[in-house]
Amino acid sequence: MKFQVLDIIPHLKNPVTGEIVSTADRLNQVVETARRAEDLGYDSFSVGERHAGEFISSSPTTVLAAIAAVTTSIRLQSGVTVLSVLDPVRVAEDYATIDQLSRGRLELVIGKGNEVLQYPLFGLDLADQWDLLAEKYALLRRLWTEESITWSGRFRAALTEPTTTTPRPFAGAPRVWHGSATSLASAALAAQWGDPLFTANAIQPRENYKLLIDHYREEYERHGHDPRHQYLGSGSGAGGVFIADTTQEAKRQFGPVYEALTSGRNVPGNNSPYRDIDHAVADGPALVGSPEQVIDKILSYHALYGHDLQSISLPTTLPFAQQLEILERFALEVIPAVRAAAPTTLWADATRTPAGRRPPAPPNPTPLPASQPPTTSTGAPMSAPTDTPGSPTRRISPDREFETAWADWHTAHERHRASPHGFLAVTHLHWLDASPARLDGAPGTWSVEDDVVRLALGAGERVLRDGQELNADGSGATVFLGPISERDGLNLRVEDAGAGHTVIELAKRGGRYVVRPRHPLNPLLTGYRGTPAYAPSTEYAVSGISVPFAEPRPTTVGAAVEGIQHVYEAPGEIRFRLRGNDLSLTAFNGHAPGTLSVLFTDATSGKSTYAANRSLTVAAPGPDGTVWLDFNRAVNLPCAYTDLATCPLPPAENRLPVPIEAGEQIPYERQDAS
Numbered sequence: 001m002k003f004q005v006l007d008i009i010p011h012l013k014n015p016v017t018g019e020i021v022s023t024a025d026r027l028n029q030v031v032e033t034a035r036r037a038e039d040l041g042y043d044s045f046s047v048g049e050r051h052a053g054e055f056i057s058s059s060p061t062t063v064l065a066a067i068a069a070v071t072t073s074i075r076l077q078s079g080v081t082v083l084s085v086l087d088p089v090r091v092a093e094d095y096a097t098i099d100q101l102s103r104g105r106l107e108l109v110i111g112k113g114n115e116v117l118q119y120p121l122f123g124l125d126l127a128d129q130w131d132l133l134a135e136k137y138a139l140l141r142r143l144w145t146e147e148s149i150t151w152s153g154r155f156r157a158a159l160t161e162p163t164t165t166t167p168r169p170f171a172g173a174p175r176v177w178h179g180s181a182t183s184l185a186s187a188a189l190a191a192q193w194g195d196p197l198f199t200a201n202a203i204q205p206r207e208n209y210k211l212l213i214d215h216y217r218e219e220y221e222r223h224g225h226d227p228r229h230q231y232l233g234s235g236s237g238a239g240g241v242f243i244a245d246t247t248q249e250a251k252r253q254f255g256p257v258y259e260a261l262t263s264g265r266n267v268p269g270n271n272s273p274y275r276d277i278d279h280a281v282a283d284g285p286a287l288v289g290s291p292e293q294v295i296d297k298i299l300s301y302h303a304l305y306g307h308d309l310q311s312i313s314l315p316t317t318l319p320f321a322q323q324l325e326i327l328e329r330f331a332l333e334v335i336p337a338v339r340a341a342a343p344t345t346l347w348a349d350a351t352r353t354p355a356g357r358r359p360p361a362p363p364n365p366t367p368l369p370a371s372q373p374p375t376t377s378t379g380a381p382m383s384a385p386t387d388t389p390g391s392p393t394r395r396i397s398p399d400r401e402f403e404t405a406w407a408d409w410h411t412a413h414e415r416h417r418a419s420p421h422g423f424l425a426v427t428h429l430h431w432l433d434a435s436p437a438r439l440d441g442a443p444g445t446w447s448v449e450d451d452v453v454r455l456a457l458g459a460g461e462r463v464l465r466d467g468q469e470l471n472a473d474g475s476g477a478t479v480f481l482g483p484i485s486e487r488d489g490l491n492l493r494v495e496d497a498g499a500g501h502t503v504i505e506l507a508k509r510g511g512r513y514v515v516r517p518r519h520p521l522n523p524l525l526t527g528y529r530g531t532p533a534y535a536p537s538t539e540y541a542v543s544g545i546s547v548p549f550a551e552p553r554p555t556t557v558g559a560a561v562e563g564i565q566h567v568y569e570a571p572g573e574i575r576f577r578l579r580g581n582d583l584s585l586t587a588f589n590g591h592a593p594g595t596l597s598v599l600f601t602d603a604t605s606g607k608s609t610y611a612a613n614r615s616l617t618v619a620a621p622g623p624d625g626t627v628w629l630d631f632n633r634a635v636n637l638p639c640a641y642t643d644l645a646t647c648p649l650p651p652a653e654n655r656l657p658v659p660i661e662a663g664e665q666i667p668y669e670r671q672d673a674s
Helices: 023-039 060-070 088-101 126-145 184-193 206-222 247-263 277-283 291-305 320-333 335-341 400-417 668-673
Strands: 002-007 044-047 075-078 106-111 149-151 159-163 176-180 197-199 232-234 309-312 437-439 442-449 452-457 477-481 489-495 501-509 512-518 541-558 565-578 581-589 596-600 614-618 626-630
Touching: 002 023, 023 044, 023 060, 023 320, 044 060, 060 075, 060 088, 088 106, 088 126, 106 126, 126 149, 126 176, 126 184, 176 184, 184 197, 184 206, 197 206, 206 232, 206 291, 232 291, 247 277, 291 320, 291 335, 320 335, 320 489, 335 400, 442 512, 541 581, 565 596, 565 626, 614 626
Parallel strands: 002 044, 002 309, 044 075, 075 106, 106 176, 176 197, 197 232, 232 309
Antiparallel strands: 149 159, 437 442, 442 452, 452 477, 489 501, 501 512, 541 565, 541 626, 565 581, 581 596, 596 614
């Protein structure tokens, strides 16, 4: 799955505190958020457009141009361009200019808009909104895909002289999505043209949006478009995403803001039935809770919608520092799990055709069995194995899409690894015990007793948790943290004047509490050069069978740190055939529900790949137990880069006797040290 950050730029008071930032600060926050989103590996940033109400997004092209100037790789999208009230000639010119400034990173999301007041503002009749949208989009397509056109229609003066808008788009027409919140008309228009659909998924029950999606897919097929080019985006609940260490804590902190915002809104067609936070989290589209809760919510919607792009919005009435913290936590703690569980071919190939869509994929060589997923994680067709564990398997056909999909995945993975407060930013490793101690890189005095951590802060020592000061008046405070579950943790924040901020990770590993400060200026992070990897090869992408144990087996493994052991639950093993060898791997439960995780070594370990371990995420097995192992996506764990990590070692049976010449190799940092 791909991830978008959307800001329709509401300019509202915090309904609890009454605080509001200036217009200038709010607009600059949008640009800074986009820059941070790129650093954190988000795939796109979208700016909305409103011409009424408490919004300051009336000029999205200006904001997108500012974002283009401070970013280099993140895709830029509108959300939505209210094409019904705009002149298609000006839209073609303005957005082609942004496309040129960003060197081809622009995509448009069009719609008729959410505010009825904008139609009289532009001298238009609300009753014509759908006809306006259809006619203006037909003209926009021609302006972007043709030159020297003439045109006449119902709502705009005719183009009687041959017309070519300039500048032309950077590399063919940008992809155009259609936003749909309540009406089948937008879904039908998207299907008519073979364009992707973006469903709001904002305030209504999921069944309402499912009706729009089903109608889109039915119409898409009726118009004869190739379903492999059918992409779907989904929004998230109104109010913004909010993450805390536990769902209960998230509801406690964000509930008053959410409930004040929703209860104070009474706009026909825009009122959510989920007025209290418990109802919103349990049944609505709100992404509020622990990272695990948010992962589960997104995947539950993916099971219903089958969407490729997940959009999130930040709670912009909260302090900006807290918004950025949520943005970072979502990137580090939610996105990797969802990406692994819900792969997509969206943006796997950036090449544009004149209509802005991906080039056609090669046809499937043979029909696939009904029980077999139609595509691999790269979108290429895959043949099913027989029902006999360990039997020969077929590999996907090599093609450019496979290599491009791998490159796209690895780029995103590298961005995640090099995030400002990822494991490369860890500066120290401290194990806690009952004796109070001051720790390098972290304020206060720390100790642990009876599974609860005690942090004593002195005068002037300031630490934030979920945006709240733990030493509010600065005179000193003692706080208690925990209990924390095994392999879980929480993050504290320390502001560093002029040098970013430090994240203090408190975690539990091997039954012991550990503190790891993380700072973006850590030399390991600032000097990071990327990780070498084998060139992707379809030879190492194979299908297999997941064979469950009669009962899940608790499995004890060692760790990169001496004296620590990890215990994982192994639901079964994966059997597969690779280069003529029948092999098997014990699998642990993955981070996302249903997925599996494999730790292994092989004959390259200690030679071209890291000696201790590599890890491979495996998507949930199909109904017949079929799984897909793409060893090109085998990655290093943190211990491959730093001694300040507690990574688990593979179980003994996962030491493969054959070389796996695929995936990531020994990091440069370890090569330089040897």
